[in-house]
Amino acid sequence: MQRRHSGWIIILTFIISFLLSIMPWPLQFVYWRPDWTALILIYWAMTTSQKVGILSGWLAGLIHDLLNDTLLGQQALSYSLIAYFTAQIHQRLRLYPRWQQAVVVGGLIATRNLINLWFQSLIGYSFPDDWTWCYPAITSMILWPWLYLILQDTHRPYRII
Amino acid sequence: MKPLFLQNFSSHSLNLRFIFIILASTSMMLAESRGYLKTARSHLSAIIYPIRYIVDMPIKTSQWLSSTFNTKLQLLAENAELQEKNLRLQAILQKFEDLNSENARLRKLLGAVPKANTRVQLADVLAVAVEPYSRKIIINKGQSDEVFEGQAVVDAQGVIGQVIQVELVSSTVMLLTDSKHELPVQVVRSGLQTVAVGRGLVNRLDLLYLSTPEIKTEIKAGDLLVTSGNGGHFPPGYPVGTVAEVNLDISQPYAQIQAVPKALLERNREVLLIWENPPSKVSAPSPSGSQEPSLPIKTH
Numbered sequence: 001m002q003r004r005h006s007g008w009i010i011i012l013t014f015i016i017s018f019l020l021s022i023m024p025w026p027l028q029f030v031y032w033r034p035d036w037t038a039l040i041l042i043y044w045a046m047t048t049s050q051k052v053g054i055l056s057g058w059l060a061g062l063i064h065d066l067l068n069d070t071l072l073g074q075q076a077l078s079y080s081l082i083a084y085f086t087a088q089i090h091q092r093l094r095l096y097p098r099w100q101q102a103v104v105v106g107g108l109i110a111t112r113n114l115i116n117l118w119f120q121s122l123i124g125y126s127f128p129d130d131w132t133w134c135y136p137a138i139t140s141m142i143l144w145p146w147l148y149l150i151l152q153d154t155h156r157p158y159r160i161i
Numbered sequence: 162m163k164p165l166f167l168q169n170f171s172s173h174s175l176n177l178r179f180i181f182i183i184l185a186s187t188s189m190m191l192a193e194s195r196g197y198l199k200t201a202r203s204h205l206s207a208i209i210y211p212i213r214y215i216v217d218m219p220i221k222t223s224q225w226l227s228s229t230f231n232t233k234l235q236l237l238a239e240n241a242e243l244q245e246k247n248l249r250l251q252a253i254l255q256k257f258e259d260l261n262s263e264n265a266r267l268r269k270l271l272g273a274v275p276k277a278n279t280r281v282q283l284a285d286v287l288a289v290a291v292e293p294y295s296r297k298i299i300i301n302k303g304q305s306d307e308v309f310e311g312q313a314v315v316d317a318q319g320v321i322g323q324v325i326q327v328e329l330v331s332s333t334v335m336l337l338t339d340s341k342h343e344l345p346v347q348v349v350r351s352g353l354q355t356v357a358v359g360r361g362l363v364n365r366l367d368l369l370y371l372s373t374p375e376i377k378t379e380i381k382a383g384d385l386l387v388t389s390g391n392g393g394h395f396p397p398g399y400p401v402g403t404v405a406e407v408n409l410d411i412s413q414p415y416a417q418i419q420a421v422p423k424a425l426l427e428r429n430r431e432v433l434l435i436w437e438n439p440p441s442k443v444s445a446p447s448p449s450g451s452q453e454p455s456l457p458i459k460t461h
Contacts, residue, residue, distance in 0.1 A: 018212050022289040024220065027363065027427065030293045054178050058186070066209045068292040069326060069333045072198055073189035077182070084179045120294060123194060124341050126361070128294065 009154050010052060013040050014060055022067050031132040034139040035109045037064060038082055042105055043151050045086040046093050057083030074119045078112040098145045106141035110134055203304065206328035213289045213299060213331065220288040224430075279396065280436040282306065284314075286429055287331065296339040296361065298322075300432060303330045311394045313435045319400040319423030320344070320388060321432055336426050337401070338362060343369075345391035346401050351379035354389050357401055357420060363427060366402055368418040376416045382406055386420055396437045 017036035025033050037060050044052035061079030065072050085108060086093065093101060113133040121127045192198050284300040291297045302308050304327055312324040314334050322342060326333040335342050340361035346368075347354050356369045371380065384404040390397025400423045408417035 015212070018209075019216055022213065022216050022291075024216075024288045025290055030290075033290075033293075054175070054182055058182050062205075063209060063212075066202070066206055067212065067289075069295070069297055070292065071190045071193050072202060072205075073186035073193070076189075077186035080179065080182045080186070084175070087175055116292075117294065119190070125294060126340055132293075 007051070010044055010048070010056075013044075013151065013154070014056075016040075018060075018063060018067065021064070031135045032139050033136060034143050035112070035136045038079065038109050038112060039105065039140055039144065039147055040151075041079060041083055042086050042108065043148065045083050046090045047151075047155075049087055049090045052083070053087055054080045054083045057081075070116070071119065071123065074116060077119075078115045081115065082108050082112055098148065101148070102141045102144040105144050106137040109140050110137035113137065202326065203328045206331070210329070210331060213287055216289050217287045278437075282434045282436075284432050284434055286432060291333075294361065295341070296322075296336040296359065296363075296426070297325075298334050298336065298429075298432075299331055300334055300434075301331055302434060303328045303332050305330060306434075307436075308332050308434060313395045313399070313437075315399055315433050315435060316424045316429050316431075317433075318425060319402065320395065321424045321426060321429070323394055324434075334432070337422060337424075338364065338366065338426060343392075344395065344401065345389045346386045347389035347397075348380050348404075349385045349387055351384075353379040354391070355418075357386065364421055365405075366420040366422060368404070368420055369415065371416050371418055372414065376407060376409070376418065380404060380407060380418065396435060 014037065017040045020036040021033065041052070041057050041060060045057070057080040058076045061074075061076030062072065064070070064075040064079065068075065089104075093104060096104070110133070113136060117125075117127055117133055189198065193202075282302065284302040284306075287299040287301055289299055291299070298321075300314075308324055308327050310324055310327055314321045314323060320337060322334050322336040322339070324332050325335045336359070337344055337357065338359040338361070340359050342359045344357045345354065346357045353371070355371055357366045358369055359365075360367055368380075368386075382404050386401045386404065388395040388397055388399045388401055402420040402422040405419045405421045408419075410417060
């Protein structure tokens, strides 16, 4: 087991995902921004389930609440939901082919967006009448296989091929 | 080793933890929607300021670089242009000063409360994004600069929005196009009062509660809207936008009227914060005003 550094790697990847999710983004594609933090969270909750779980998801969500000025607890809840489902099925998920994993990832992210919008509509925002809430799920699905390869390399640095 | 024990973690304990987290998140949301947790949030924001700063830094640096390596000719041309603009503005300002003192004198004659003094400070907009379903920006002034909640934010063209969350060294501004933002406005030409509501779209405002009989004469496309000062948050008289289209639909109780904001909402790098100081000494006693009515009041 070569997991001595993975604690730092996990925190670093989460921080990078926060940076990516508040980076300025062209206005036309604002709804297409992939859900970086969810991707990172699903990856770690799947591969190192003993380290990253519901609590990590909750903390990451809390930081998103602060970054996005949403109600404290809103994104925390939706991210811990993702972590919960991933933890439930992580053993099956590991065995899935890459494209099937991507479909699950997309489903989880779309569910998260729906829950978020539902909470937003509770505090007075109108629910969008288009399909924009699906777009992050689509872009995240496309990114998943590549992100998987990159992250796989980060926590197996001493692997001899 | 630990993992051996942790592998035995049954889904039972996972469920328990998840239920606990649902309860914790829900109670936090409820508490915040009732107006608690304000201080907790402003303290917690110290954690995320570095993240925002790192994202903002390369953009600020590239701007600084491009201004540093400007050619001398460009700078001279810009300088000349600015000086010309300054002259023009000063000429307008001379007239304004005159009008201002005349206004103060007339108000004193009438025994009316003098207009409040305003203080203005420039703030930088941090180049960070907020989630796309609301319209908000982050500025680099916070508690340490005496920013307060509900403070009016404007740019050179008009109203931008108001401060909704004050943090230690930054604050969140809700743009007036956010669908939760409502602003009492007035049509300059006719004095008609209404409320401008954001729609969550980039450049659109809705005007509420205008019924059909009055809109025929009192509002039309191209009219200028200014803040009416009714809500209490905004000082009166700041330009908000221009009326874009007026729709007479007799099946609806109110007319559908839309406006376009004057301020460059999403393209601003710098905004102005406004402090409206209530006039302290001149306002209180009215007899002192009637003693020497011809003396012009100095407004600062």
